[in-house]
Amino acid sequence: MRLWDKGTEVDDLILDFTVGDDHILDLRLVKYDCLASMAHARMLHKIKVLTQEETEQLVESLTIIKELAEKGEFPITKEQEDCHTAIEAFLTDKLGEAGKKIHLGRSRNDQVLTALRLYEKEQLDNLRASFGELRQALAGRIDRYGHIPIPGYTHMRKAMPSSIGMWLGSFTAALNDDSTLLKAVFKLVDRSPLGTAAGFGVPVFELDREMTAELMGFASVLANPHYAQLSRGKIEMTILSLLSAVMFDLNRLASDLLLFSMDEFGYIDLPERLCTGSSIMPQKKNPDVLELVRGKYHIVCGEESKVRSLVSNLTSGYQRDLQLMKGPLFRAFDTTAGCLEIMTLVLSGIEVDEDRCRSAMTDELFATEKVYQLVKEGMPFRDAYRQVAKMAKMRSDR
Amino acid sequence: MRLWDKGTEVDDLILDFTVGDDHILDLRLVKYDCLASMAHARMLHKIKVLTQEETEQLVESLTIIKELAEKGEFPITKEQEDCHTAIEAFLTDKLGEAGKKIHLGRSRNDQVLTALRLYEKEQLDNLRASFGELRQALAGRIDRYGHIPIPGYTHMRKAMPSSIGMWLGSFTAALNDDSTLLKAVFKLVDRSPLGTAAGFGVPVFELDREMTAELMGFASVLANPHYAQLSRGKIEMTILSLLSAVMFDLNRLASDLLLFSMDEFGYIDLPERLCTGSSIMPQKKNPDVLELVRGKYHIVCGEESKVRSLVSNLTSGYQRDLQLMKGPLFRAFDTTAGCLEIMTLVLSGIEVDEDRCRSAMTDELFATEKVYQLVKEGMPFRDAYRQVAKMAKMRSDR
Amino acid sequence: MRLWDKGTEVDDLILDFTVGDDHILDLRLVKYDCLASMAHARMLHKIKVLTQEETEQLVESLTIIKELAEKGEFPITKEQEDCHTAIEAFLTDKLGEAGKKIHLGRSRNDQVLTALRLYEKEQLDNLRASFGELRQALAGRIDRYGHIPIPGYTHMRKAMPSSIGMWLGSFTAALNDDSTLLKAVFKLVDRSPLGTAAGFGVPVFELDREMTAELMGFASVLANPHYAQLSRGKIEMTILSLLSAVMFDLNRLASDLLLFSMDEFGYIDLPERLCTGSSIMPQKKNPDVLELVRGKYHIVCGEESKVRSLVSNLTSGYQRDLQLMKGPLFRAFDTTAGCLEIMTLVLSGIEVDEDRCRSAMTDELFATEKVYQLVKEGMPFRDAYRQVAKMAKMRSDR
């Protein structure tokens, strides 16, 4: 039975269409809705809507649901639409009256918002940990190979001397910047929307929103109920921009590794256990993993772009379009987490071929150095530049 | 066992990561790969690679696989990676030698391309049929309500008289334009890539590509093997642009219906069986279905945008990034088909409230007509315009 | 004086903001609005709104404006907002009464639509011509160098033998597909919106829309006035998708040329007159032109993406948001035209280094051929594949 069931029949095709795969997507939110519902129950007790006994029963049942969900044993049916209905149904079924009372002072709107924000906080924490692991993998390679010189390229042409250390170090620096962004995003997420109900607050009863916020571990309360709804999409965009920024680093690292491990360069060895093969060409050792990491940047950007335009040109107040954000958000978090993990593995496995690197350090990489030596000897920079350019041209014309 | 298994071990995480959900996505391609493999087997027989008996065995087994797949009983394991491997494994397991011979003269690259194009052709055919159904639903409403006047809006302000017929008719016209596009897209898709192998054709053996193309029902052969690979992404982009164009019509139709069914307008009645409710507000009859159709335009655009950037900045020849196109393509086709179906249902259900429409036909809608009457009586247009404007201003200032 | 001036004051900042750079962008539409206005005047004469003399005066003045515009001597002031106002102002100023009569039976809405479609038709014609020139440049290179073998790559690793001819031929094939799309797009554009006025047609007077359509060279009339407005954006999206498809070919061609002209490959020589230099490194010959062509694909896609979301979630009838489409459309046409021209120049200039190509044709490229030879001698494909794979592995382990 749907939360809003009033006894009229709704076309089955419509129900199917409106639920979509929400009941599948919502599986990962059960845990967070349970945590939020426990806090909500305790608060309803405090403001005297629930008795001590009802509260204890509810908390206990919610704990059971949470544990079932963590074992993958709390299914949500298409009929139930989403995790919130499934949980209320379970409670009502098990506890009767107490179950029917739990929804006072909230709406599915703030329930979704709250569960999502709890989920997002945990995902952001995981992300932060993954940054650390990738940074360590980078540090490991820099320790071992950092001193080896490689050509630095601009415009895909040899430019000036670089090194494995300087090159890989740039990705460490990029991750550091991502951490700075993550901190700001986390701050925006870390506020409790519970109690904003359908986006207009709650009449008749005085909720204690600080209490629920604290019980759920939020840093503060999201005060304006209207803003709670407006933040839907705004927060997710911000998260998705962060994930795109992270995936950008991986996209560029993968692109470099793909080029530098080509036989024509040979700076990097990708061990066979990280490679896959071809169905027709027996000799192939293919770097599929790197190609997929590179490609998945675009997947995450695409999810971000969905959210950016999904929420636009709408008037205020919840609209069902917003529901379509769950998929993109979940997919982007999963994709980014998967790519961070796999790149940590790949980085721990790659080897640097010092011989190939050193033999690639050809003369033209040192042209700027020659200019600078002339400057050191007293020639103005631009004159020195032209003199070295002239010599380079003569050589290449021969 | 993977098609490219050569006896070395590959890291499990890598396998997991590279396969992703390909083995799930590929379920819908089994049928098309069977059709392509039958054609391929027959051609191998013609060029004397397979005996008559081997060919018959292969075709028979492929028919079995196809039927199993249509009943959802041909699973693909993660180990197998994709439908092509699963099918070859089944054949080899069942037929021995004959199964091991089927892959001659092709690569997974052209197999995927071929199966995708067969899938795409069928989907485009379905799309064309759905256009027809929606056009019929529109025609039904126009027949019944077309004569009723409604205000025409520009800048979200009443502008000039319009009618239900003119308004709904614009969506019929839009679908007609989509049909023109669909025809061009279909033409690009309708060419056989089979025999281009990994994108460089096939040495040693002379394939009869016209024969396989004809057996599979393609209009012609995609001649340049290199282009077969380059077309990966290019074709899908084109399809996705078409789907975006269709979803645009639905997005705008849904937006109109959402506005016109607001109580503040009341031109359109959305029957309760097409509506859903709220968990907190008992009075609500929400048009979720329209909001979701509106929102899903952005999902399809997002999938298009993924493909657009996924394939960019790459050098020629297959790269694994391209594999990531399957998901977006399938999702976009499913989404568009679902929305066309549901909008056909919605349109058949909506009613027009003639009273509310007529009472909305207020004076200001006829200002241009007044100007034109003055012109008819001999006043130059711009002078007549200024005179009517002056009168309108006086009235609104009172 | 603005067309809608009614004697009230509008805030200057507002005027500035709403006009934006329309008066600059519109310079390229003057010519087309003149052609449309001539046709409109002749039709107004036919339906007896204008006298013979007025019509001749108007046509003559419009011819003058058109000629001035082609010489860049018909400025549009910010005050005038757009080309339509500037033209009407010029006519009224010069001809008095006749000028004040010209706007009967049309609105700026259908004027913009008409001028845009005339512009789009001409641009699409130019595009078609550019395809021809690029195809010729490709044919020239294929004639001279087509026979030279180059490694074919998959996964950025050597795969099988290819050739300059097969590789460059794939871009010819891509352009052929673009031509097919262009034809469909042209068909959608080639219909006259003139007479749909503000999107609701015209009261009181009976316009002869077929007559104006024919005078302007349109294949037919866009019948539904509501659809004329809905097509705004829909048509432009379709054009932009086409331009993205073209730019995709150039993006991939540029990517290949950038890689193959790296010193590490050396298949392609980019003559110095096509290269630029570095301010610090005197030895550099940089392929900026190719990098910019590659990059500009993303510019065109970005413009497409603007239009896709700009027009979404709106209710029917003209809304000013649509005005923002002009910039993206013009920029995308200019960018694509510029890139086609420059790539035609680049292609005519590149040379193929046959020695480097031939020496890159190393053994592993022929592994599939070896497998096929074994098959020819009677071994089933998959067994032959495994045998060659084993040999390859042994060699690489040594």
Added chain:
Amino acid sequence: MRLWDKGTEVDDLILDFTVGDDHILDLRLVKYDCLASMAHARMLHKIKVLTQEETEQLVESLTIIKELAEKGEFPITKEQEDCHTAIEAFLTDKLGEAGKKIHLGRSRNDQVLTALRLYEKEQLDNLRASFGELRQALAGRIDRYGHIPIPGYTHMRKAMPSSIGMWLGSFTAALNDDSTLLKAVFKLVDRSPLGTAAGFGVPVFELDREMTAELMGFASVLANPHYAQLSRGKIEMTILSLLSAVMFDLNRLASDLLLFSMDEFGYIDLPERLCTGSSIMPQKKNPDVLELVRGKYHIVCGEESKVRSLVSNLTSGYQRDLQLMKGPLFRAFDTTAGCLEIMTLVLSGIEVDEDRCRSAMTDELFATEKVYQLVKEGMPFRDAYRQVAKMAKMRSDR
């Protein structure tokens, strides 16, 4: 003369194409390059590359250039390509030897990065100030009208009571979140790339990067030269995500204002001096300004999307594609600044029609309140919900 001129001829079309409109775009960077060049000159003096006199001459000339630029009197020719060349040319022309020495220890690559970051810092500061002004305008309206009740909508249907204060307050809250993001973005920008040269640092000479950073007012030095290049795009993406977030608020605020000022609602009055008119319909007062603000969100998102994909799939080290980011960045900053300014003006001008607001507060908005009253009297929430729903249904069926 170009900085990299070495005496060979480059095709004019190529030069034209590669410069594009850089010489126009760069006009706004002259000022920042002057500041950076002054700091660089002082540092070169400290490390004894320049004499005291040369340094003073350079600083003096750079001050002149800066002042010329601020008056719009420092043109950059197409031949010069960009501001950096124009400035060096001016210095060399005027000072001879000293001018030729200034480029030591830097490349155009870090010059561009440095000028951009100085520009970005100033723009972000302006943005912060604009937030303040818009917040003040919001506060002004809340002060005057905040107490007035309006219907709160969900699913575009009346839901529960809201108020002007709660509604407008949500945009204040949104701007506060933008401020949090802005702070993080500013932190990433506020580091000096000067001295990273072409992305690989500088040989032979020991630069004092801390000194230049301090002279230019940067909080710190961007240490890894490779990362300075990788950050190109990464930083701009981050800025563009911030601008999209801001524009999102304005898009939604404009959407609300457009709806609420429709005659069918009438909650908001948009004074005539903020409106524009129609060329054919004399009665129209159109809210173009709001439509354009709404639409410009998509322009900014499109610019963001360009940058996101422009920088993808590239290998490390500067590539000319990155140059194409300037346009999107500048356009996005300008657009956002313009929209913030105009919305501040609009907000200060709008009036609330208290009568229309109050008369829109119809019964159904209080259904939840009725439910809660029943709960207060002892009925479990879900039972109360069903009872009120039943009553509502009976009423609407009558």
